[in-house]
Amino acid sequence: MPALAPEKKLFATLSALLMALALGACTSHTVKTTAFDPLDVAKEEVPEEYLLDVGIVQFDAGLEDVELDEDTLVFPELRKAESRFIAVTLTEALQRSSGWGAVRVVPNAGTAVDVVVDGRILKSDGETLTVEVSVRDSRGGLWFTREYTEVASRYAYDPKHPTEGDAFQGLYNRIANDLLRHRRSLSKQQIANLRTISEIRFARDFVPDAFDRHLVRDGAGMYHLKSLPAESDPTLGRIRRIRERDYLFIDTLQDHYGTFVKSMEMPYKQWRALSYDEVVEMRELRRKARNNTIMGAAAIIGGIAAAGSGSGAARQAGNVAVAGGGYMVKAGFDRRAEAKMHIEALQELGDSMEAEVEPRIVELEDRTITLSGSVETQYRQWRDILQEMYEAETGGMQ
Numbered sequence: 052m053p054a055l056a057p058e059k060k061l062f063a064t065l066s067a068l069l070m071a072l073a074l075g076a077c078t079s080h081t082v083k084t085t086a087f088d089p090l091d092v093a094k095e096e097v098p099e100e101y102l103l104d105v106g107i108v109q110f111d112a113g114l115e116d117v118e119l120d121e122d123t124l125v126f127p128e129l130r131k132a133e134s135r136f137i138a139v140t141l142t143e144a145l146q147r148s149s150g151w152g153a154v155r156v157v158p159n160a161g162t163a164v165d166v167v168v169d170g171r172i173l174k175s176d177g178e179t180l181t182v183e184v185s186v187r188d189s190r191g192g193l194w195f196t197r198e199y200t201e202v203a204s205r206y207a208y209d210p211k212h213p214t215e216g217d218a219f220q221g222l223y224n225r226i227a228n229d230l231l232r233h234r235r236s237l238s239k240q241q242i243a244n245l246r247t248i249s250e251i252r253f254a255r256d257f258v259p260d261a262f263d264r265h266l267v268r269d270g271a272g273m274y275h276l277k278s279l280p281a282e283s284d285p286t287l288g289r290i291r292r293i294r295e296r297d298y299l300f301i302d303t304l305q306d307h308y309g310t311f312v313k314s315m316e317m318p319y320k321q322w323r324a325l326s327y328d329e330v331v332e333m334r335e336l337r338r339k340a341r342n343n344t345i346m347g348a349a350a351i352i353g354g355i356a357a358a359g360s361g362s363g364a365a366r367q368a369g370n371v372a373v374a375g376g377g378y379m380v381k382a383g384f385d386r387r388a389e390a391k392m393h394i395e396a397l398q399e400l401g402d403s404m405e406a407e408v409e410p411r412i413v414e415l416e417d418r419t420i421t422l423s424g425s426v427e428t429q430y431r432q433w434r435d436i437l438q439e440m441y442e443a444e445t446g447g448m449q
Contacts, residue, residue, distance in 0.1 A: 087221030093150035102152035177326030208324030
């Protein structure tokens with residue numbers, strides 16, 4: 052077979068390169084199935100004294116580690132709303148698993164509860180949700196710290212293909228399953244100890260002199276039972292009544308969180324649907340822009356080489372290649388500009404959500420409390436009120 056002329060060999064190489072890039076441009080990364088990990092529902096009947104209560108702290112919005120620029124697709128006000136939405140949705144998943152006592156969203160990780168779930172949003176753009184979750188018990192023991200990621204199906208927001216649960220339901224189910232799996236590894240005695248430690252830690256906040264002696268904390272920060280208060284202890288009885296009032300207040304917060312999530316559910320779902328389309332389209336535009344730029348640059352380089360090869364035909368082909376390559380590079384920049392327009396559209400969508408996620412006002416028996424992004428502050432005030440109630444009931448005596 053006769054050897055190819057240098058210019059033909061060059062064009063053959065460029066053709067192969069362009070074909071490979073074109074094939075790469077056809078790759079799709081979208082998820083096309085609506086299936087997600089199922090929820091593990093406890094089938095065994097657990098006696099009430101062995102049920103652990105769970106407190107899920109409102110998720111950290113994850114804004115500290117994010118550079119807020121046009122490439123991150125992070126909108127602070129929307130993230131703050133999502134931090135509540137995710138906590139409530141996870142609470143609902145745990146409740147459906149039927150393996151726990153009371154499962155509540157709590158104001159902070161310091162709330163005396165058997166199991167505390169802390170989380171942080173790492174990524175949330177309508178297409179992908181990534182969170183980091185840490186779980187600890189009342190002893191201070193770490194159950195696990197794990198990162199969870201779920202990519203929404205392209206049908207998740209399609210009304211023609213209704214799906215059960217949230218677009219990222221599989222993520223919530225996996226977290227709930229991991230929690231239930233760990234709880235099943237605990238003995239009844241370990242569970243009973245956790246419940247007792249939770250109660251004594253709550254009591255220590257109000258009457259440290261009376262309850263400090265029942266707990267010891269080791270060098271690793273773990274709590275251990277040293278002794279048990281007598282069931283007939285009147286101080287313990289008063290503390291239990293105070294704790295019931297605290298539960299009532301936290302239950303009131305659940306009404307607030309539930310109302311908050313219901314009010315944002317529809318606009319938030321619509322935002323995620325639009326965001327999903329924008330993210331997918333933007334990724335495709337960026338990929339095509341990159342490919343166009345690379346192919347255009349390759350054509351220009353090849354054209355220059357051919358133009359300098361000496362033959363008239365090669366020079367003419369090289370000039371055509373240079374012109375065509377320049378066009379492709381320009382097309383790449385044009386696509387980048389179009390991608391920037393989609394980013395700006397996402398920003399507008401995020402800004403429009405701010406009006407939809409305003410906090411609500413909770414009416415209590417003797418006062419009105421506004422939960423406007425400072426639930427933790429309101430809860431601290433409530434604990435101060437409980438302290439006053441306890442001191443008024445005992446006359447300042449233990």
